[in-house]
Amino acid sequence: MVRSYILLLFCVCCWGSNFVFGSILIKEFPPILLSAIRLSATSLFLIGYGWSFKKLGYLTRRDILWLIPLGFIGTLLNQSAFFTGLETVDATTAALITSLAPITVAVLAAVFLKETITRRMVFGSVLAIVGIFFVVGKSGGIKLSIGIVYMFLAMFTFAVSIIIMRKLTERIDPLTATVYSTVIGSSMVIPVALVKEPITNVSSHPWAWVLLVVTAILMQGLCGLIWNVQLKRIGAGKAAVFLNLQPFVAMIVGFLLLGTPVTTVQAVGSLLIVGGVLLATGQKKAKPERIGKPMAAPGPISKLTGGS
Template identity: 75%
Template structure:
């Protein structure tokens, strides 16, 4: 189980770093077109790896009944809602709403997957969310607006996609599920991006294209494979709690690469985030069984 947790931590570290690299790339590419380019690179990488390892396989119609909605909800609707919401909602407010994804996922997992939502998981999630409020420096309440509704939809579709992927990996291998869902999602995002945003707005800098391709392969390709594999082993609820670490990672990487200052309040919030994840994921040690009475059969 510890190996699974370390692999999940690796994924979240990459994804947290992705906020910093994404903030660099968003100045070089239109947002939705950037997503389309990255998904294309990820799809080509996954298809190439699957072909070289001869792991592609035919799926049943029942599998596509999950894959197509997963591509539509988890990729097309999620990306469109997120970038539309960011037109009127600040990144800080958006990150707060999106930080509700782990608890939403755990609740959906308890509802649809019959996973246990323990008091320890609830307490750890609340503690981590309190830390997120400190890390992002939010003060004041959230006023309901059209943009905020879009960000809420992005959060809900992300949580729903985790549940759908968890259900899908009960039927097929996580690698196959990752390949097919990514390719189908890309096929939906690319036309929407080409219609909404012209290609002329893309970067002419070689470093931007190189960063786009590398982050696509690592953040979305490799991490997607690792995450979906471990998702089946630890459960959707516990895996999603690790997502609370992303603001903490983004803060550290932002300081290292962009020189973004780190305040004492943010450090305090980071401690709460890490503490919340530990509280939600560590198991209590099993008690030693009581001695059996002579002649009593074991179950």
């Protein structure tokens, strides 16, 4: 269990940094084309990994029916919304918005996986929503930009993909699910990118291409594979709790690499969001039984049987 937690922490630290690296790359590549190139590199890595270890399983028609919406929602919609949003939203704000993913996962799990919605979840959701108002609010009231809408879409599609992946890994192994869903998603993104965004509008800087390929393999390929394996082992709820750390990682990396200031409003908003998510997704500790407690003497028969 400890090993699983360490691996999930590694994934979330990489994904938190991805907001910053994505903000850098979006200045060098058009958003959908950037997504298509990264997904192509990720797909090649995953196919090579699965082929070299001969771990790719066979698919049934029902598996494919799960993989197609997973590729469309978790790859095409998610990646397109993510990089389009980063064109106008800074990395810290983007990470704070997507920190609502654990609550969204919990709600979707209650609807589609029949998991229970607790009172803690309701209170935590309200607290986190208040935090979002702090993050995206302006002095004249709440003003939502199109970039923020895109980031909400990226958060929601990511949450939906977790639910679909959880159902899919009940049928096939996580590696097979990760490889095929990424490849299917890539095949959907590439045609859209080629039609909408000319391939001539790409960066001429070698460092940008290196950063693109490295982040594709590490953050989308390797971390995606690790996450899906641990998702099957410890469950969607426990895994989603680790997503709470993304805003803090994005803040730290953004400050160190881009000099992005962390405002008081963002700090307060992040605390409310993360606090709400932790409250909503946390579980009460069971009270330990008292050892050595003397047994009560048997009462009258009427007491034991509920009589008067």
